[in-house]
Amino acid sequence: MKKKIITIVIFTILLIIPPFIMNFLKWRLFQESQFQLELLLWLTNTAGVPYSIITSVILLCVILFLFRKEKKIELIIILLFCIVFQQYLKVLIKDFFKEPRPYVVWLEEKNKIMVSDFYKLKDYKRLEFFEKINKQNILLKKQIKHWELGSNYSFPSGHTLFAASWCLLFIVFFWHRKYYILSVVLIIWTEGVSFSRMLLGMHWPIDVIVSIIISACFSLISYKIFNIIKL
Numbered sequence: 298m299k300k301k302i303i304t305i306v307i308f309t310i311l312l313i314i315p316p317f318i319m320n321f322l323k324w325r326l327f328q329e330s331q332f333q334l335e336l337l338l339w340l341t342n343t344a345g346v347p348y349s350i351i352t353s354v355i356l357l358c359v360i361l362f363l364f365r366k367e368k369k370i371e372l373i374i375i376l377l378f379c380i381v382f383q384q385y386l387k388v389l390i391k392d393f394f395k396e397p398r399p400y401v402v403w404l405e406e407k408n409k410i411m412v413s414d415f416y417k418l419k420d421y422k423r424l425e426f427f428e429k430i431n432k433q434n435i436l437l438k439k440q441i442k443h444w445e446l447g448s449n450y451s452f453p454s455g456h457t458l459f460a461a462s463w464c465l466l467f468i469v470f471f472w473h474r475k476y477y478i479l480s481v482v483l484i485i486w487t488e489g490v491s492f493s494r495m496l497l498g499m500h501w502p503i504d505v506i507v508s509i510i511i512s513a514c515f516s517l518i519s520y521k522i523f524n525i526i527k528l
Contacts, residue, residue, distance in 0.1 A: 301469055301520055308468055308484065309513040312461060313506045316491060320502035324495065333496075334437055341443075341493040343486070344456040353380065356463050359479070363471060371526045372470075379519045380462050383511065387455045396452035400444050400498035404430070416450075423448050440497065447499050453508040454500045460490040461512035469520045 342348045357373065364372055397412045405412050409430060418426060427445045431438055464483040472480055491509070494500040 298521065298524075300473070302517060304472055305465060305469055305513050305517055308465065309509055312464075312484065312487060312491070312509045315488060316495065316502040316505040316509075319495060320506070324502060331437060334440055337493040337497050338439065338443060340486075340489045341456055341497060341499075344459045344490045349459055352459075353377075353463075356467070360467065360470070363474070363476065372523060375519050375523050375526075376466060379466065379515050380459065383458045383462055383515055384455055386511075387453055387458055387508075390453055391450040394452045395450050396501070396504070398444075398447065398451040398499055399495075399501055403498060415448075420448075443497060443499075451500055452504045453511065454491070454494050454504045455508075456494050457487075457491050457500070457505045457508035458512055460487040461509045462515060463487075465512050465516035466519060469516045470523075 343352050357376070360372070360376070361369055395416070397416065401410075401412050401415050404410055404415070410426065415423070415426075424445065427441055427448075430436075431441050464480075464487040467476075467483050468480050487509075491505045495502060495505060
């Protein structure tokens with residue numbers, strides 16, 4: 298178990314270095330080109346409903362194939378519980394901290410709406426507000442449309458929790474089996490999802506950093522539970 302902890306700590310540090318640097322440099326929201334926006338939306342959608350279901354099915358199939366000679370039912374239950382429980386935990390944390398999203402702060406800086414006023418709006422009023430912003434052509438329409446879908450609070454990042462959970466769960470179960478290429482692919486994907494959340498104005502770097510740390514803790518807990526069941 299000690300080796301597993303060290304491995305997860307190392308990869309957690311690797312995952313949080315980029316957002317930590319962005320936080321240190323006091324990253325600010327900026328407008329992307331159409332190509333950049335399409336790429337960022339594609340990355341972020343792989344970790345968001347409904348496409349996250351497809352991602353989960355693909356990753357489950359890969360893991361079950363690699364784990365085909367060992368207990369499968371227990372592994373599936375533990376993996377899915379870990380992923381789903383973190384999403385419920387995310388909702389509780391968001392409602393507790395009520396941290397505004399970066400794009401809402403940006404809109405306040407552009408004198409479009411006060412942060413406090415934005416979060417007081419009813420859902421239909423928020424839609425009307427975004428339609429108004431869309432007509433002003435201050436940003437690409439797809440970016441504003443994406444903001445409409447995520448008009449709740451910022452901290453922590455559900456997309457990052459999803460991606461980092463799959464990544465670190467895979468590493469904790471398979472790194473010692475030398476599935477290095479798959480591990481690296483998942484690390485790159487997780488970093489891509491994390492960057493997409495920040496660059497789209499949906500999350501602050503600290504949201505991403507804490508989400509990765511939460512996922513690391515749950516990955517180790519999941520591995521410990523699996524080993525207890527195996528005994």
